[in-house]
Amino acid sequence: MRKKIFILMFLIQIQVFAQCIAGNCKDGFGKYDFGFAVYEGNFKAGKPNGQGTMDYGGGDKFVGSFKNGQEDGDGQLFKKHIPQAVTYVNGKVKVRVVQTNIGSNAPAIEGCLQGDCYNGFGKIKFPSGNLYEGNFVYGVRNGQGKFVFASGNVLTATFKDNEPLQGSFFYFNEDTTFYGTFNDDGTPNSGDYKYPANRATVTVVNGVITNIDNPVAREAEEKAEKEKEGKICSKCGGKGMCQGAAYAQTTESYYTVNTYKSNGSLYSSSDGNVGRKTTMVKPPPTRCTQCDGTGKVFGGDQIIMSKRY
Numbered sequence: 001m002r003k004k005i006f007i008l009m010f011l012i013q014i015q016v017f018a019q020c021i022a023g024n025c026k027d028g029f030g031k032y033d034f035g036f037a038v039y040e041g042n043f044k045a046g047k048p049n050g051q052g053t054m055d056y057g058g059g060d061k062f063v064g065s066f067k068n069g070q071e072d073g074d075g076q077l078f079k080k081h082i083p084q085a086v087t088y089v090n091g092k093v094k095v096r097v098v099q100t101n102i103g104s105n106a107p108a109i110e111g112c113l114q115g116d117c118y119n120g121f122g123k124i125k126f127p128s129g130n131l132y133e134g135n136f137v138y139g140v141r142n143g144q145g146k147f148v149f150a151s152g153n154v155l156t157a158t159f160k161d162n163e164p165l166q167g168s169f170f171y172f173n174e175d176t177t178f179y180g181t182f183n184d185d186g187t188p189n190s191g192d193y194k195y196p197a198n199r200a201t202v203t204v205v206n207g208v209i210t211n212i213d214n215p216v217a218r219e220a221e222e223k224a225e226k227e228k229e230g231k232i233c234s235k236c237g238g239k240g241m242c243q244g245a246a247y248a249q250t251t252e253s254y255y256t257v258n259t260y261k262s263n264g265s266l267y268s269s270s271d272g273n274v275g276r277k278t279t280m281v282k283p284p285p286t287r288c289t290q291c292d293g294t295g296k297v298f299g300g301d302q303i304i305m306s307k308r309y
Contacts, residue, residue, distance in 0.1 A: 036185050041066065058126035059110065060162070064088070079139045079162070080110055080124075091184060093161055109139060134159065157182065183207075230296035236288035238295040244283040251277050 023030030024043065031040040032048075041052015047069035048054070054071070055061040059082075064075015070091035077086045077093070086093050115122030116136065123133040134145020141162045147155040157167025164182045171177070180191010193202040198216040202209060232238040253276075259267040287293040 034185075036187070044068075058128055058130065062086075062088075082109075082139055155186075180204075230294075230298045233288060233291035233295055233297050235290040236295065240288055240291065240293040240295040241285035242288045243285050246280050246282045249279055249281045251279070253277070 018032070018034050020030055020032050021038075022040075025032045026046050027044055029041065030043055031038065032043075037054050037056045039048050039052055039054045041048060042050030044050070048066040049068060050066060051064070052066050053061055053063045054066075059078060059080040061078045062071055062075055063078070064071065064086075065073030065088075067073070071088035072090060074085075074087050077084045088094065109117040109122075109124060111117075111125045111127070113123045113125055117124045118136055118139050121135055123131070125131050129150030131148040132141065132145060133148075134141060135143030137143070141159040143159060145157065145159050147157075147164075149155075152172030154170040154172075155164060155167065157164035157169075159165065163184055164186055166181045167179075169178045169182075169188060175195075175197060177194050178188045178191055179194065181189045183189045187207075188204065189207060190205045191203075193204070194200075195202070198214060200212065200214040200216070203211040203213075233240075236242050256269055258269045261267045288295075291297050
């Protein structure tokens, strides 16, 4: 039961909320919020198809042709508001026409805080408050870099054409880190989610959960199994009966002292002389009060606090 709850919580945490916010997002012209970007344009069978604009925010967007939900064909790719003529084939850039002026002739990059944010290593801040520090090639994120989101999330990865290929994504609110590969849209693809709070690891392959390893829950289940069996009573040693402590018992006896005359006749008699005898008494065993005669105890320090998991 705990594993099912854990999976449900995990799925809620990583779920991307998406919705149609205007028009006909099934077969027509509409506007759809995918969570990672907002698309406005033509739809077919619920997917971007035809001419449209995919706006990723921060001056990044593609204006051009789409097919079956992917960029496909000619269009303009904006990187920090700088347009580039590109051709997409099945969602991948195949032809890119870029400016070649670099160095002192490189265009000014809006939000660049330090370094070379056009063709080198730089640090840039976007209007959203997000911050990127890493390598650029003609104004596009390529190579190693770190993306620090205003929300506190942190993406550290190898980038190609602005897309993370492999690295880690730290979820600030959940205190969880994903290590692995990413999809073209930047969402996790295959790898491990690490939960330091309970040392759990959730493995996903192509976005599908394939394994959950939760040491805290596993240890709790093992303790619960042992709890069902009980443990040997420490008071009676598992016998169910306890031997009482031996004690000393003293008995007294009275006897008469007679005095006789020389001729053998009784002269006097006195009473009250006492004789004492002390012996050790060992009482018979009694039912153990700790285990109630079963020889085993349940609970105690092995009670499982299930609310922790």
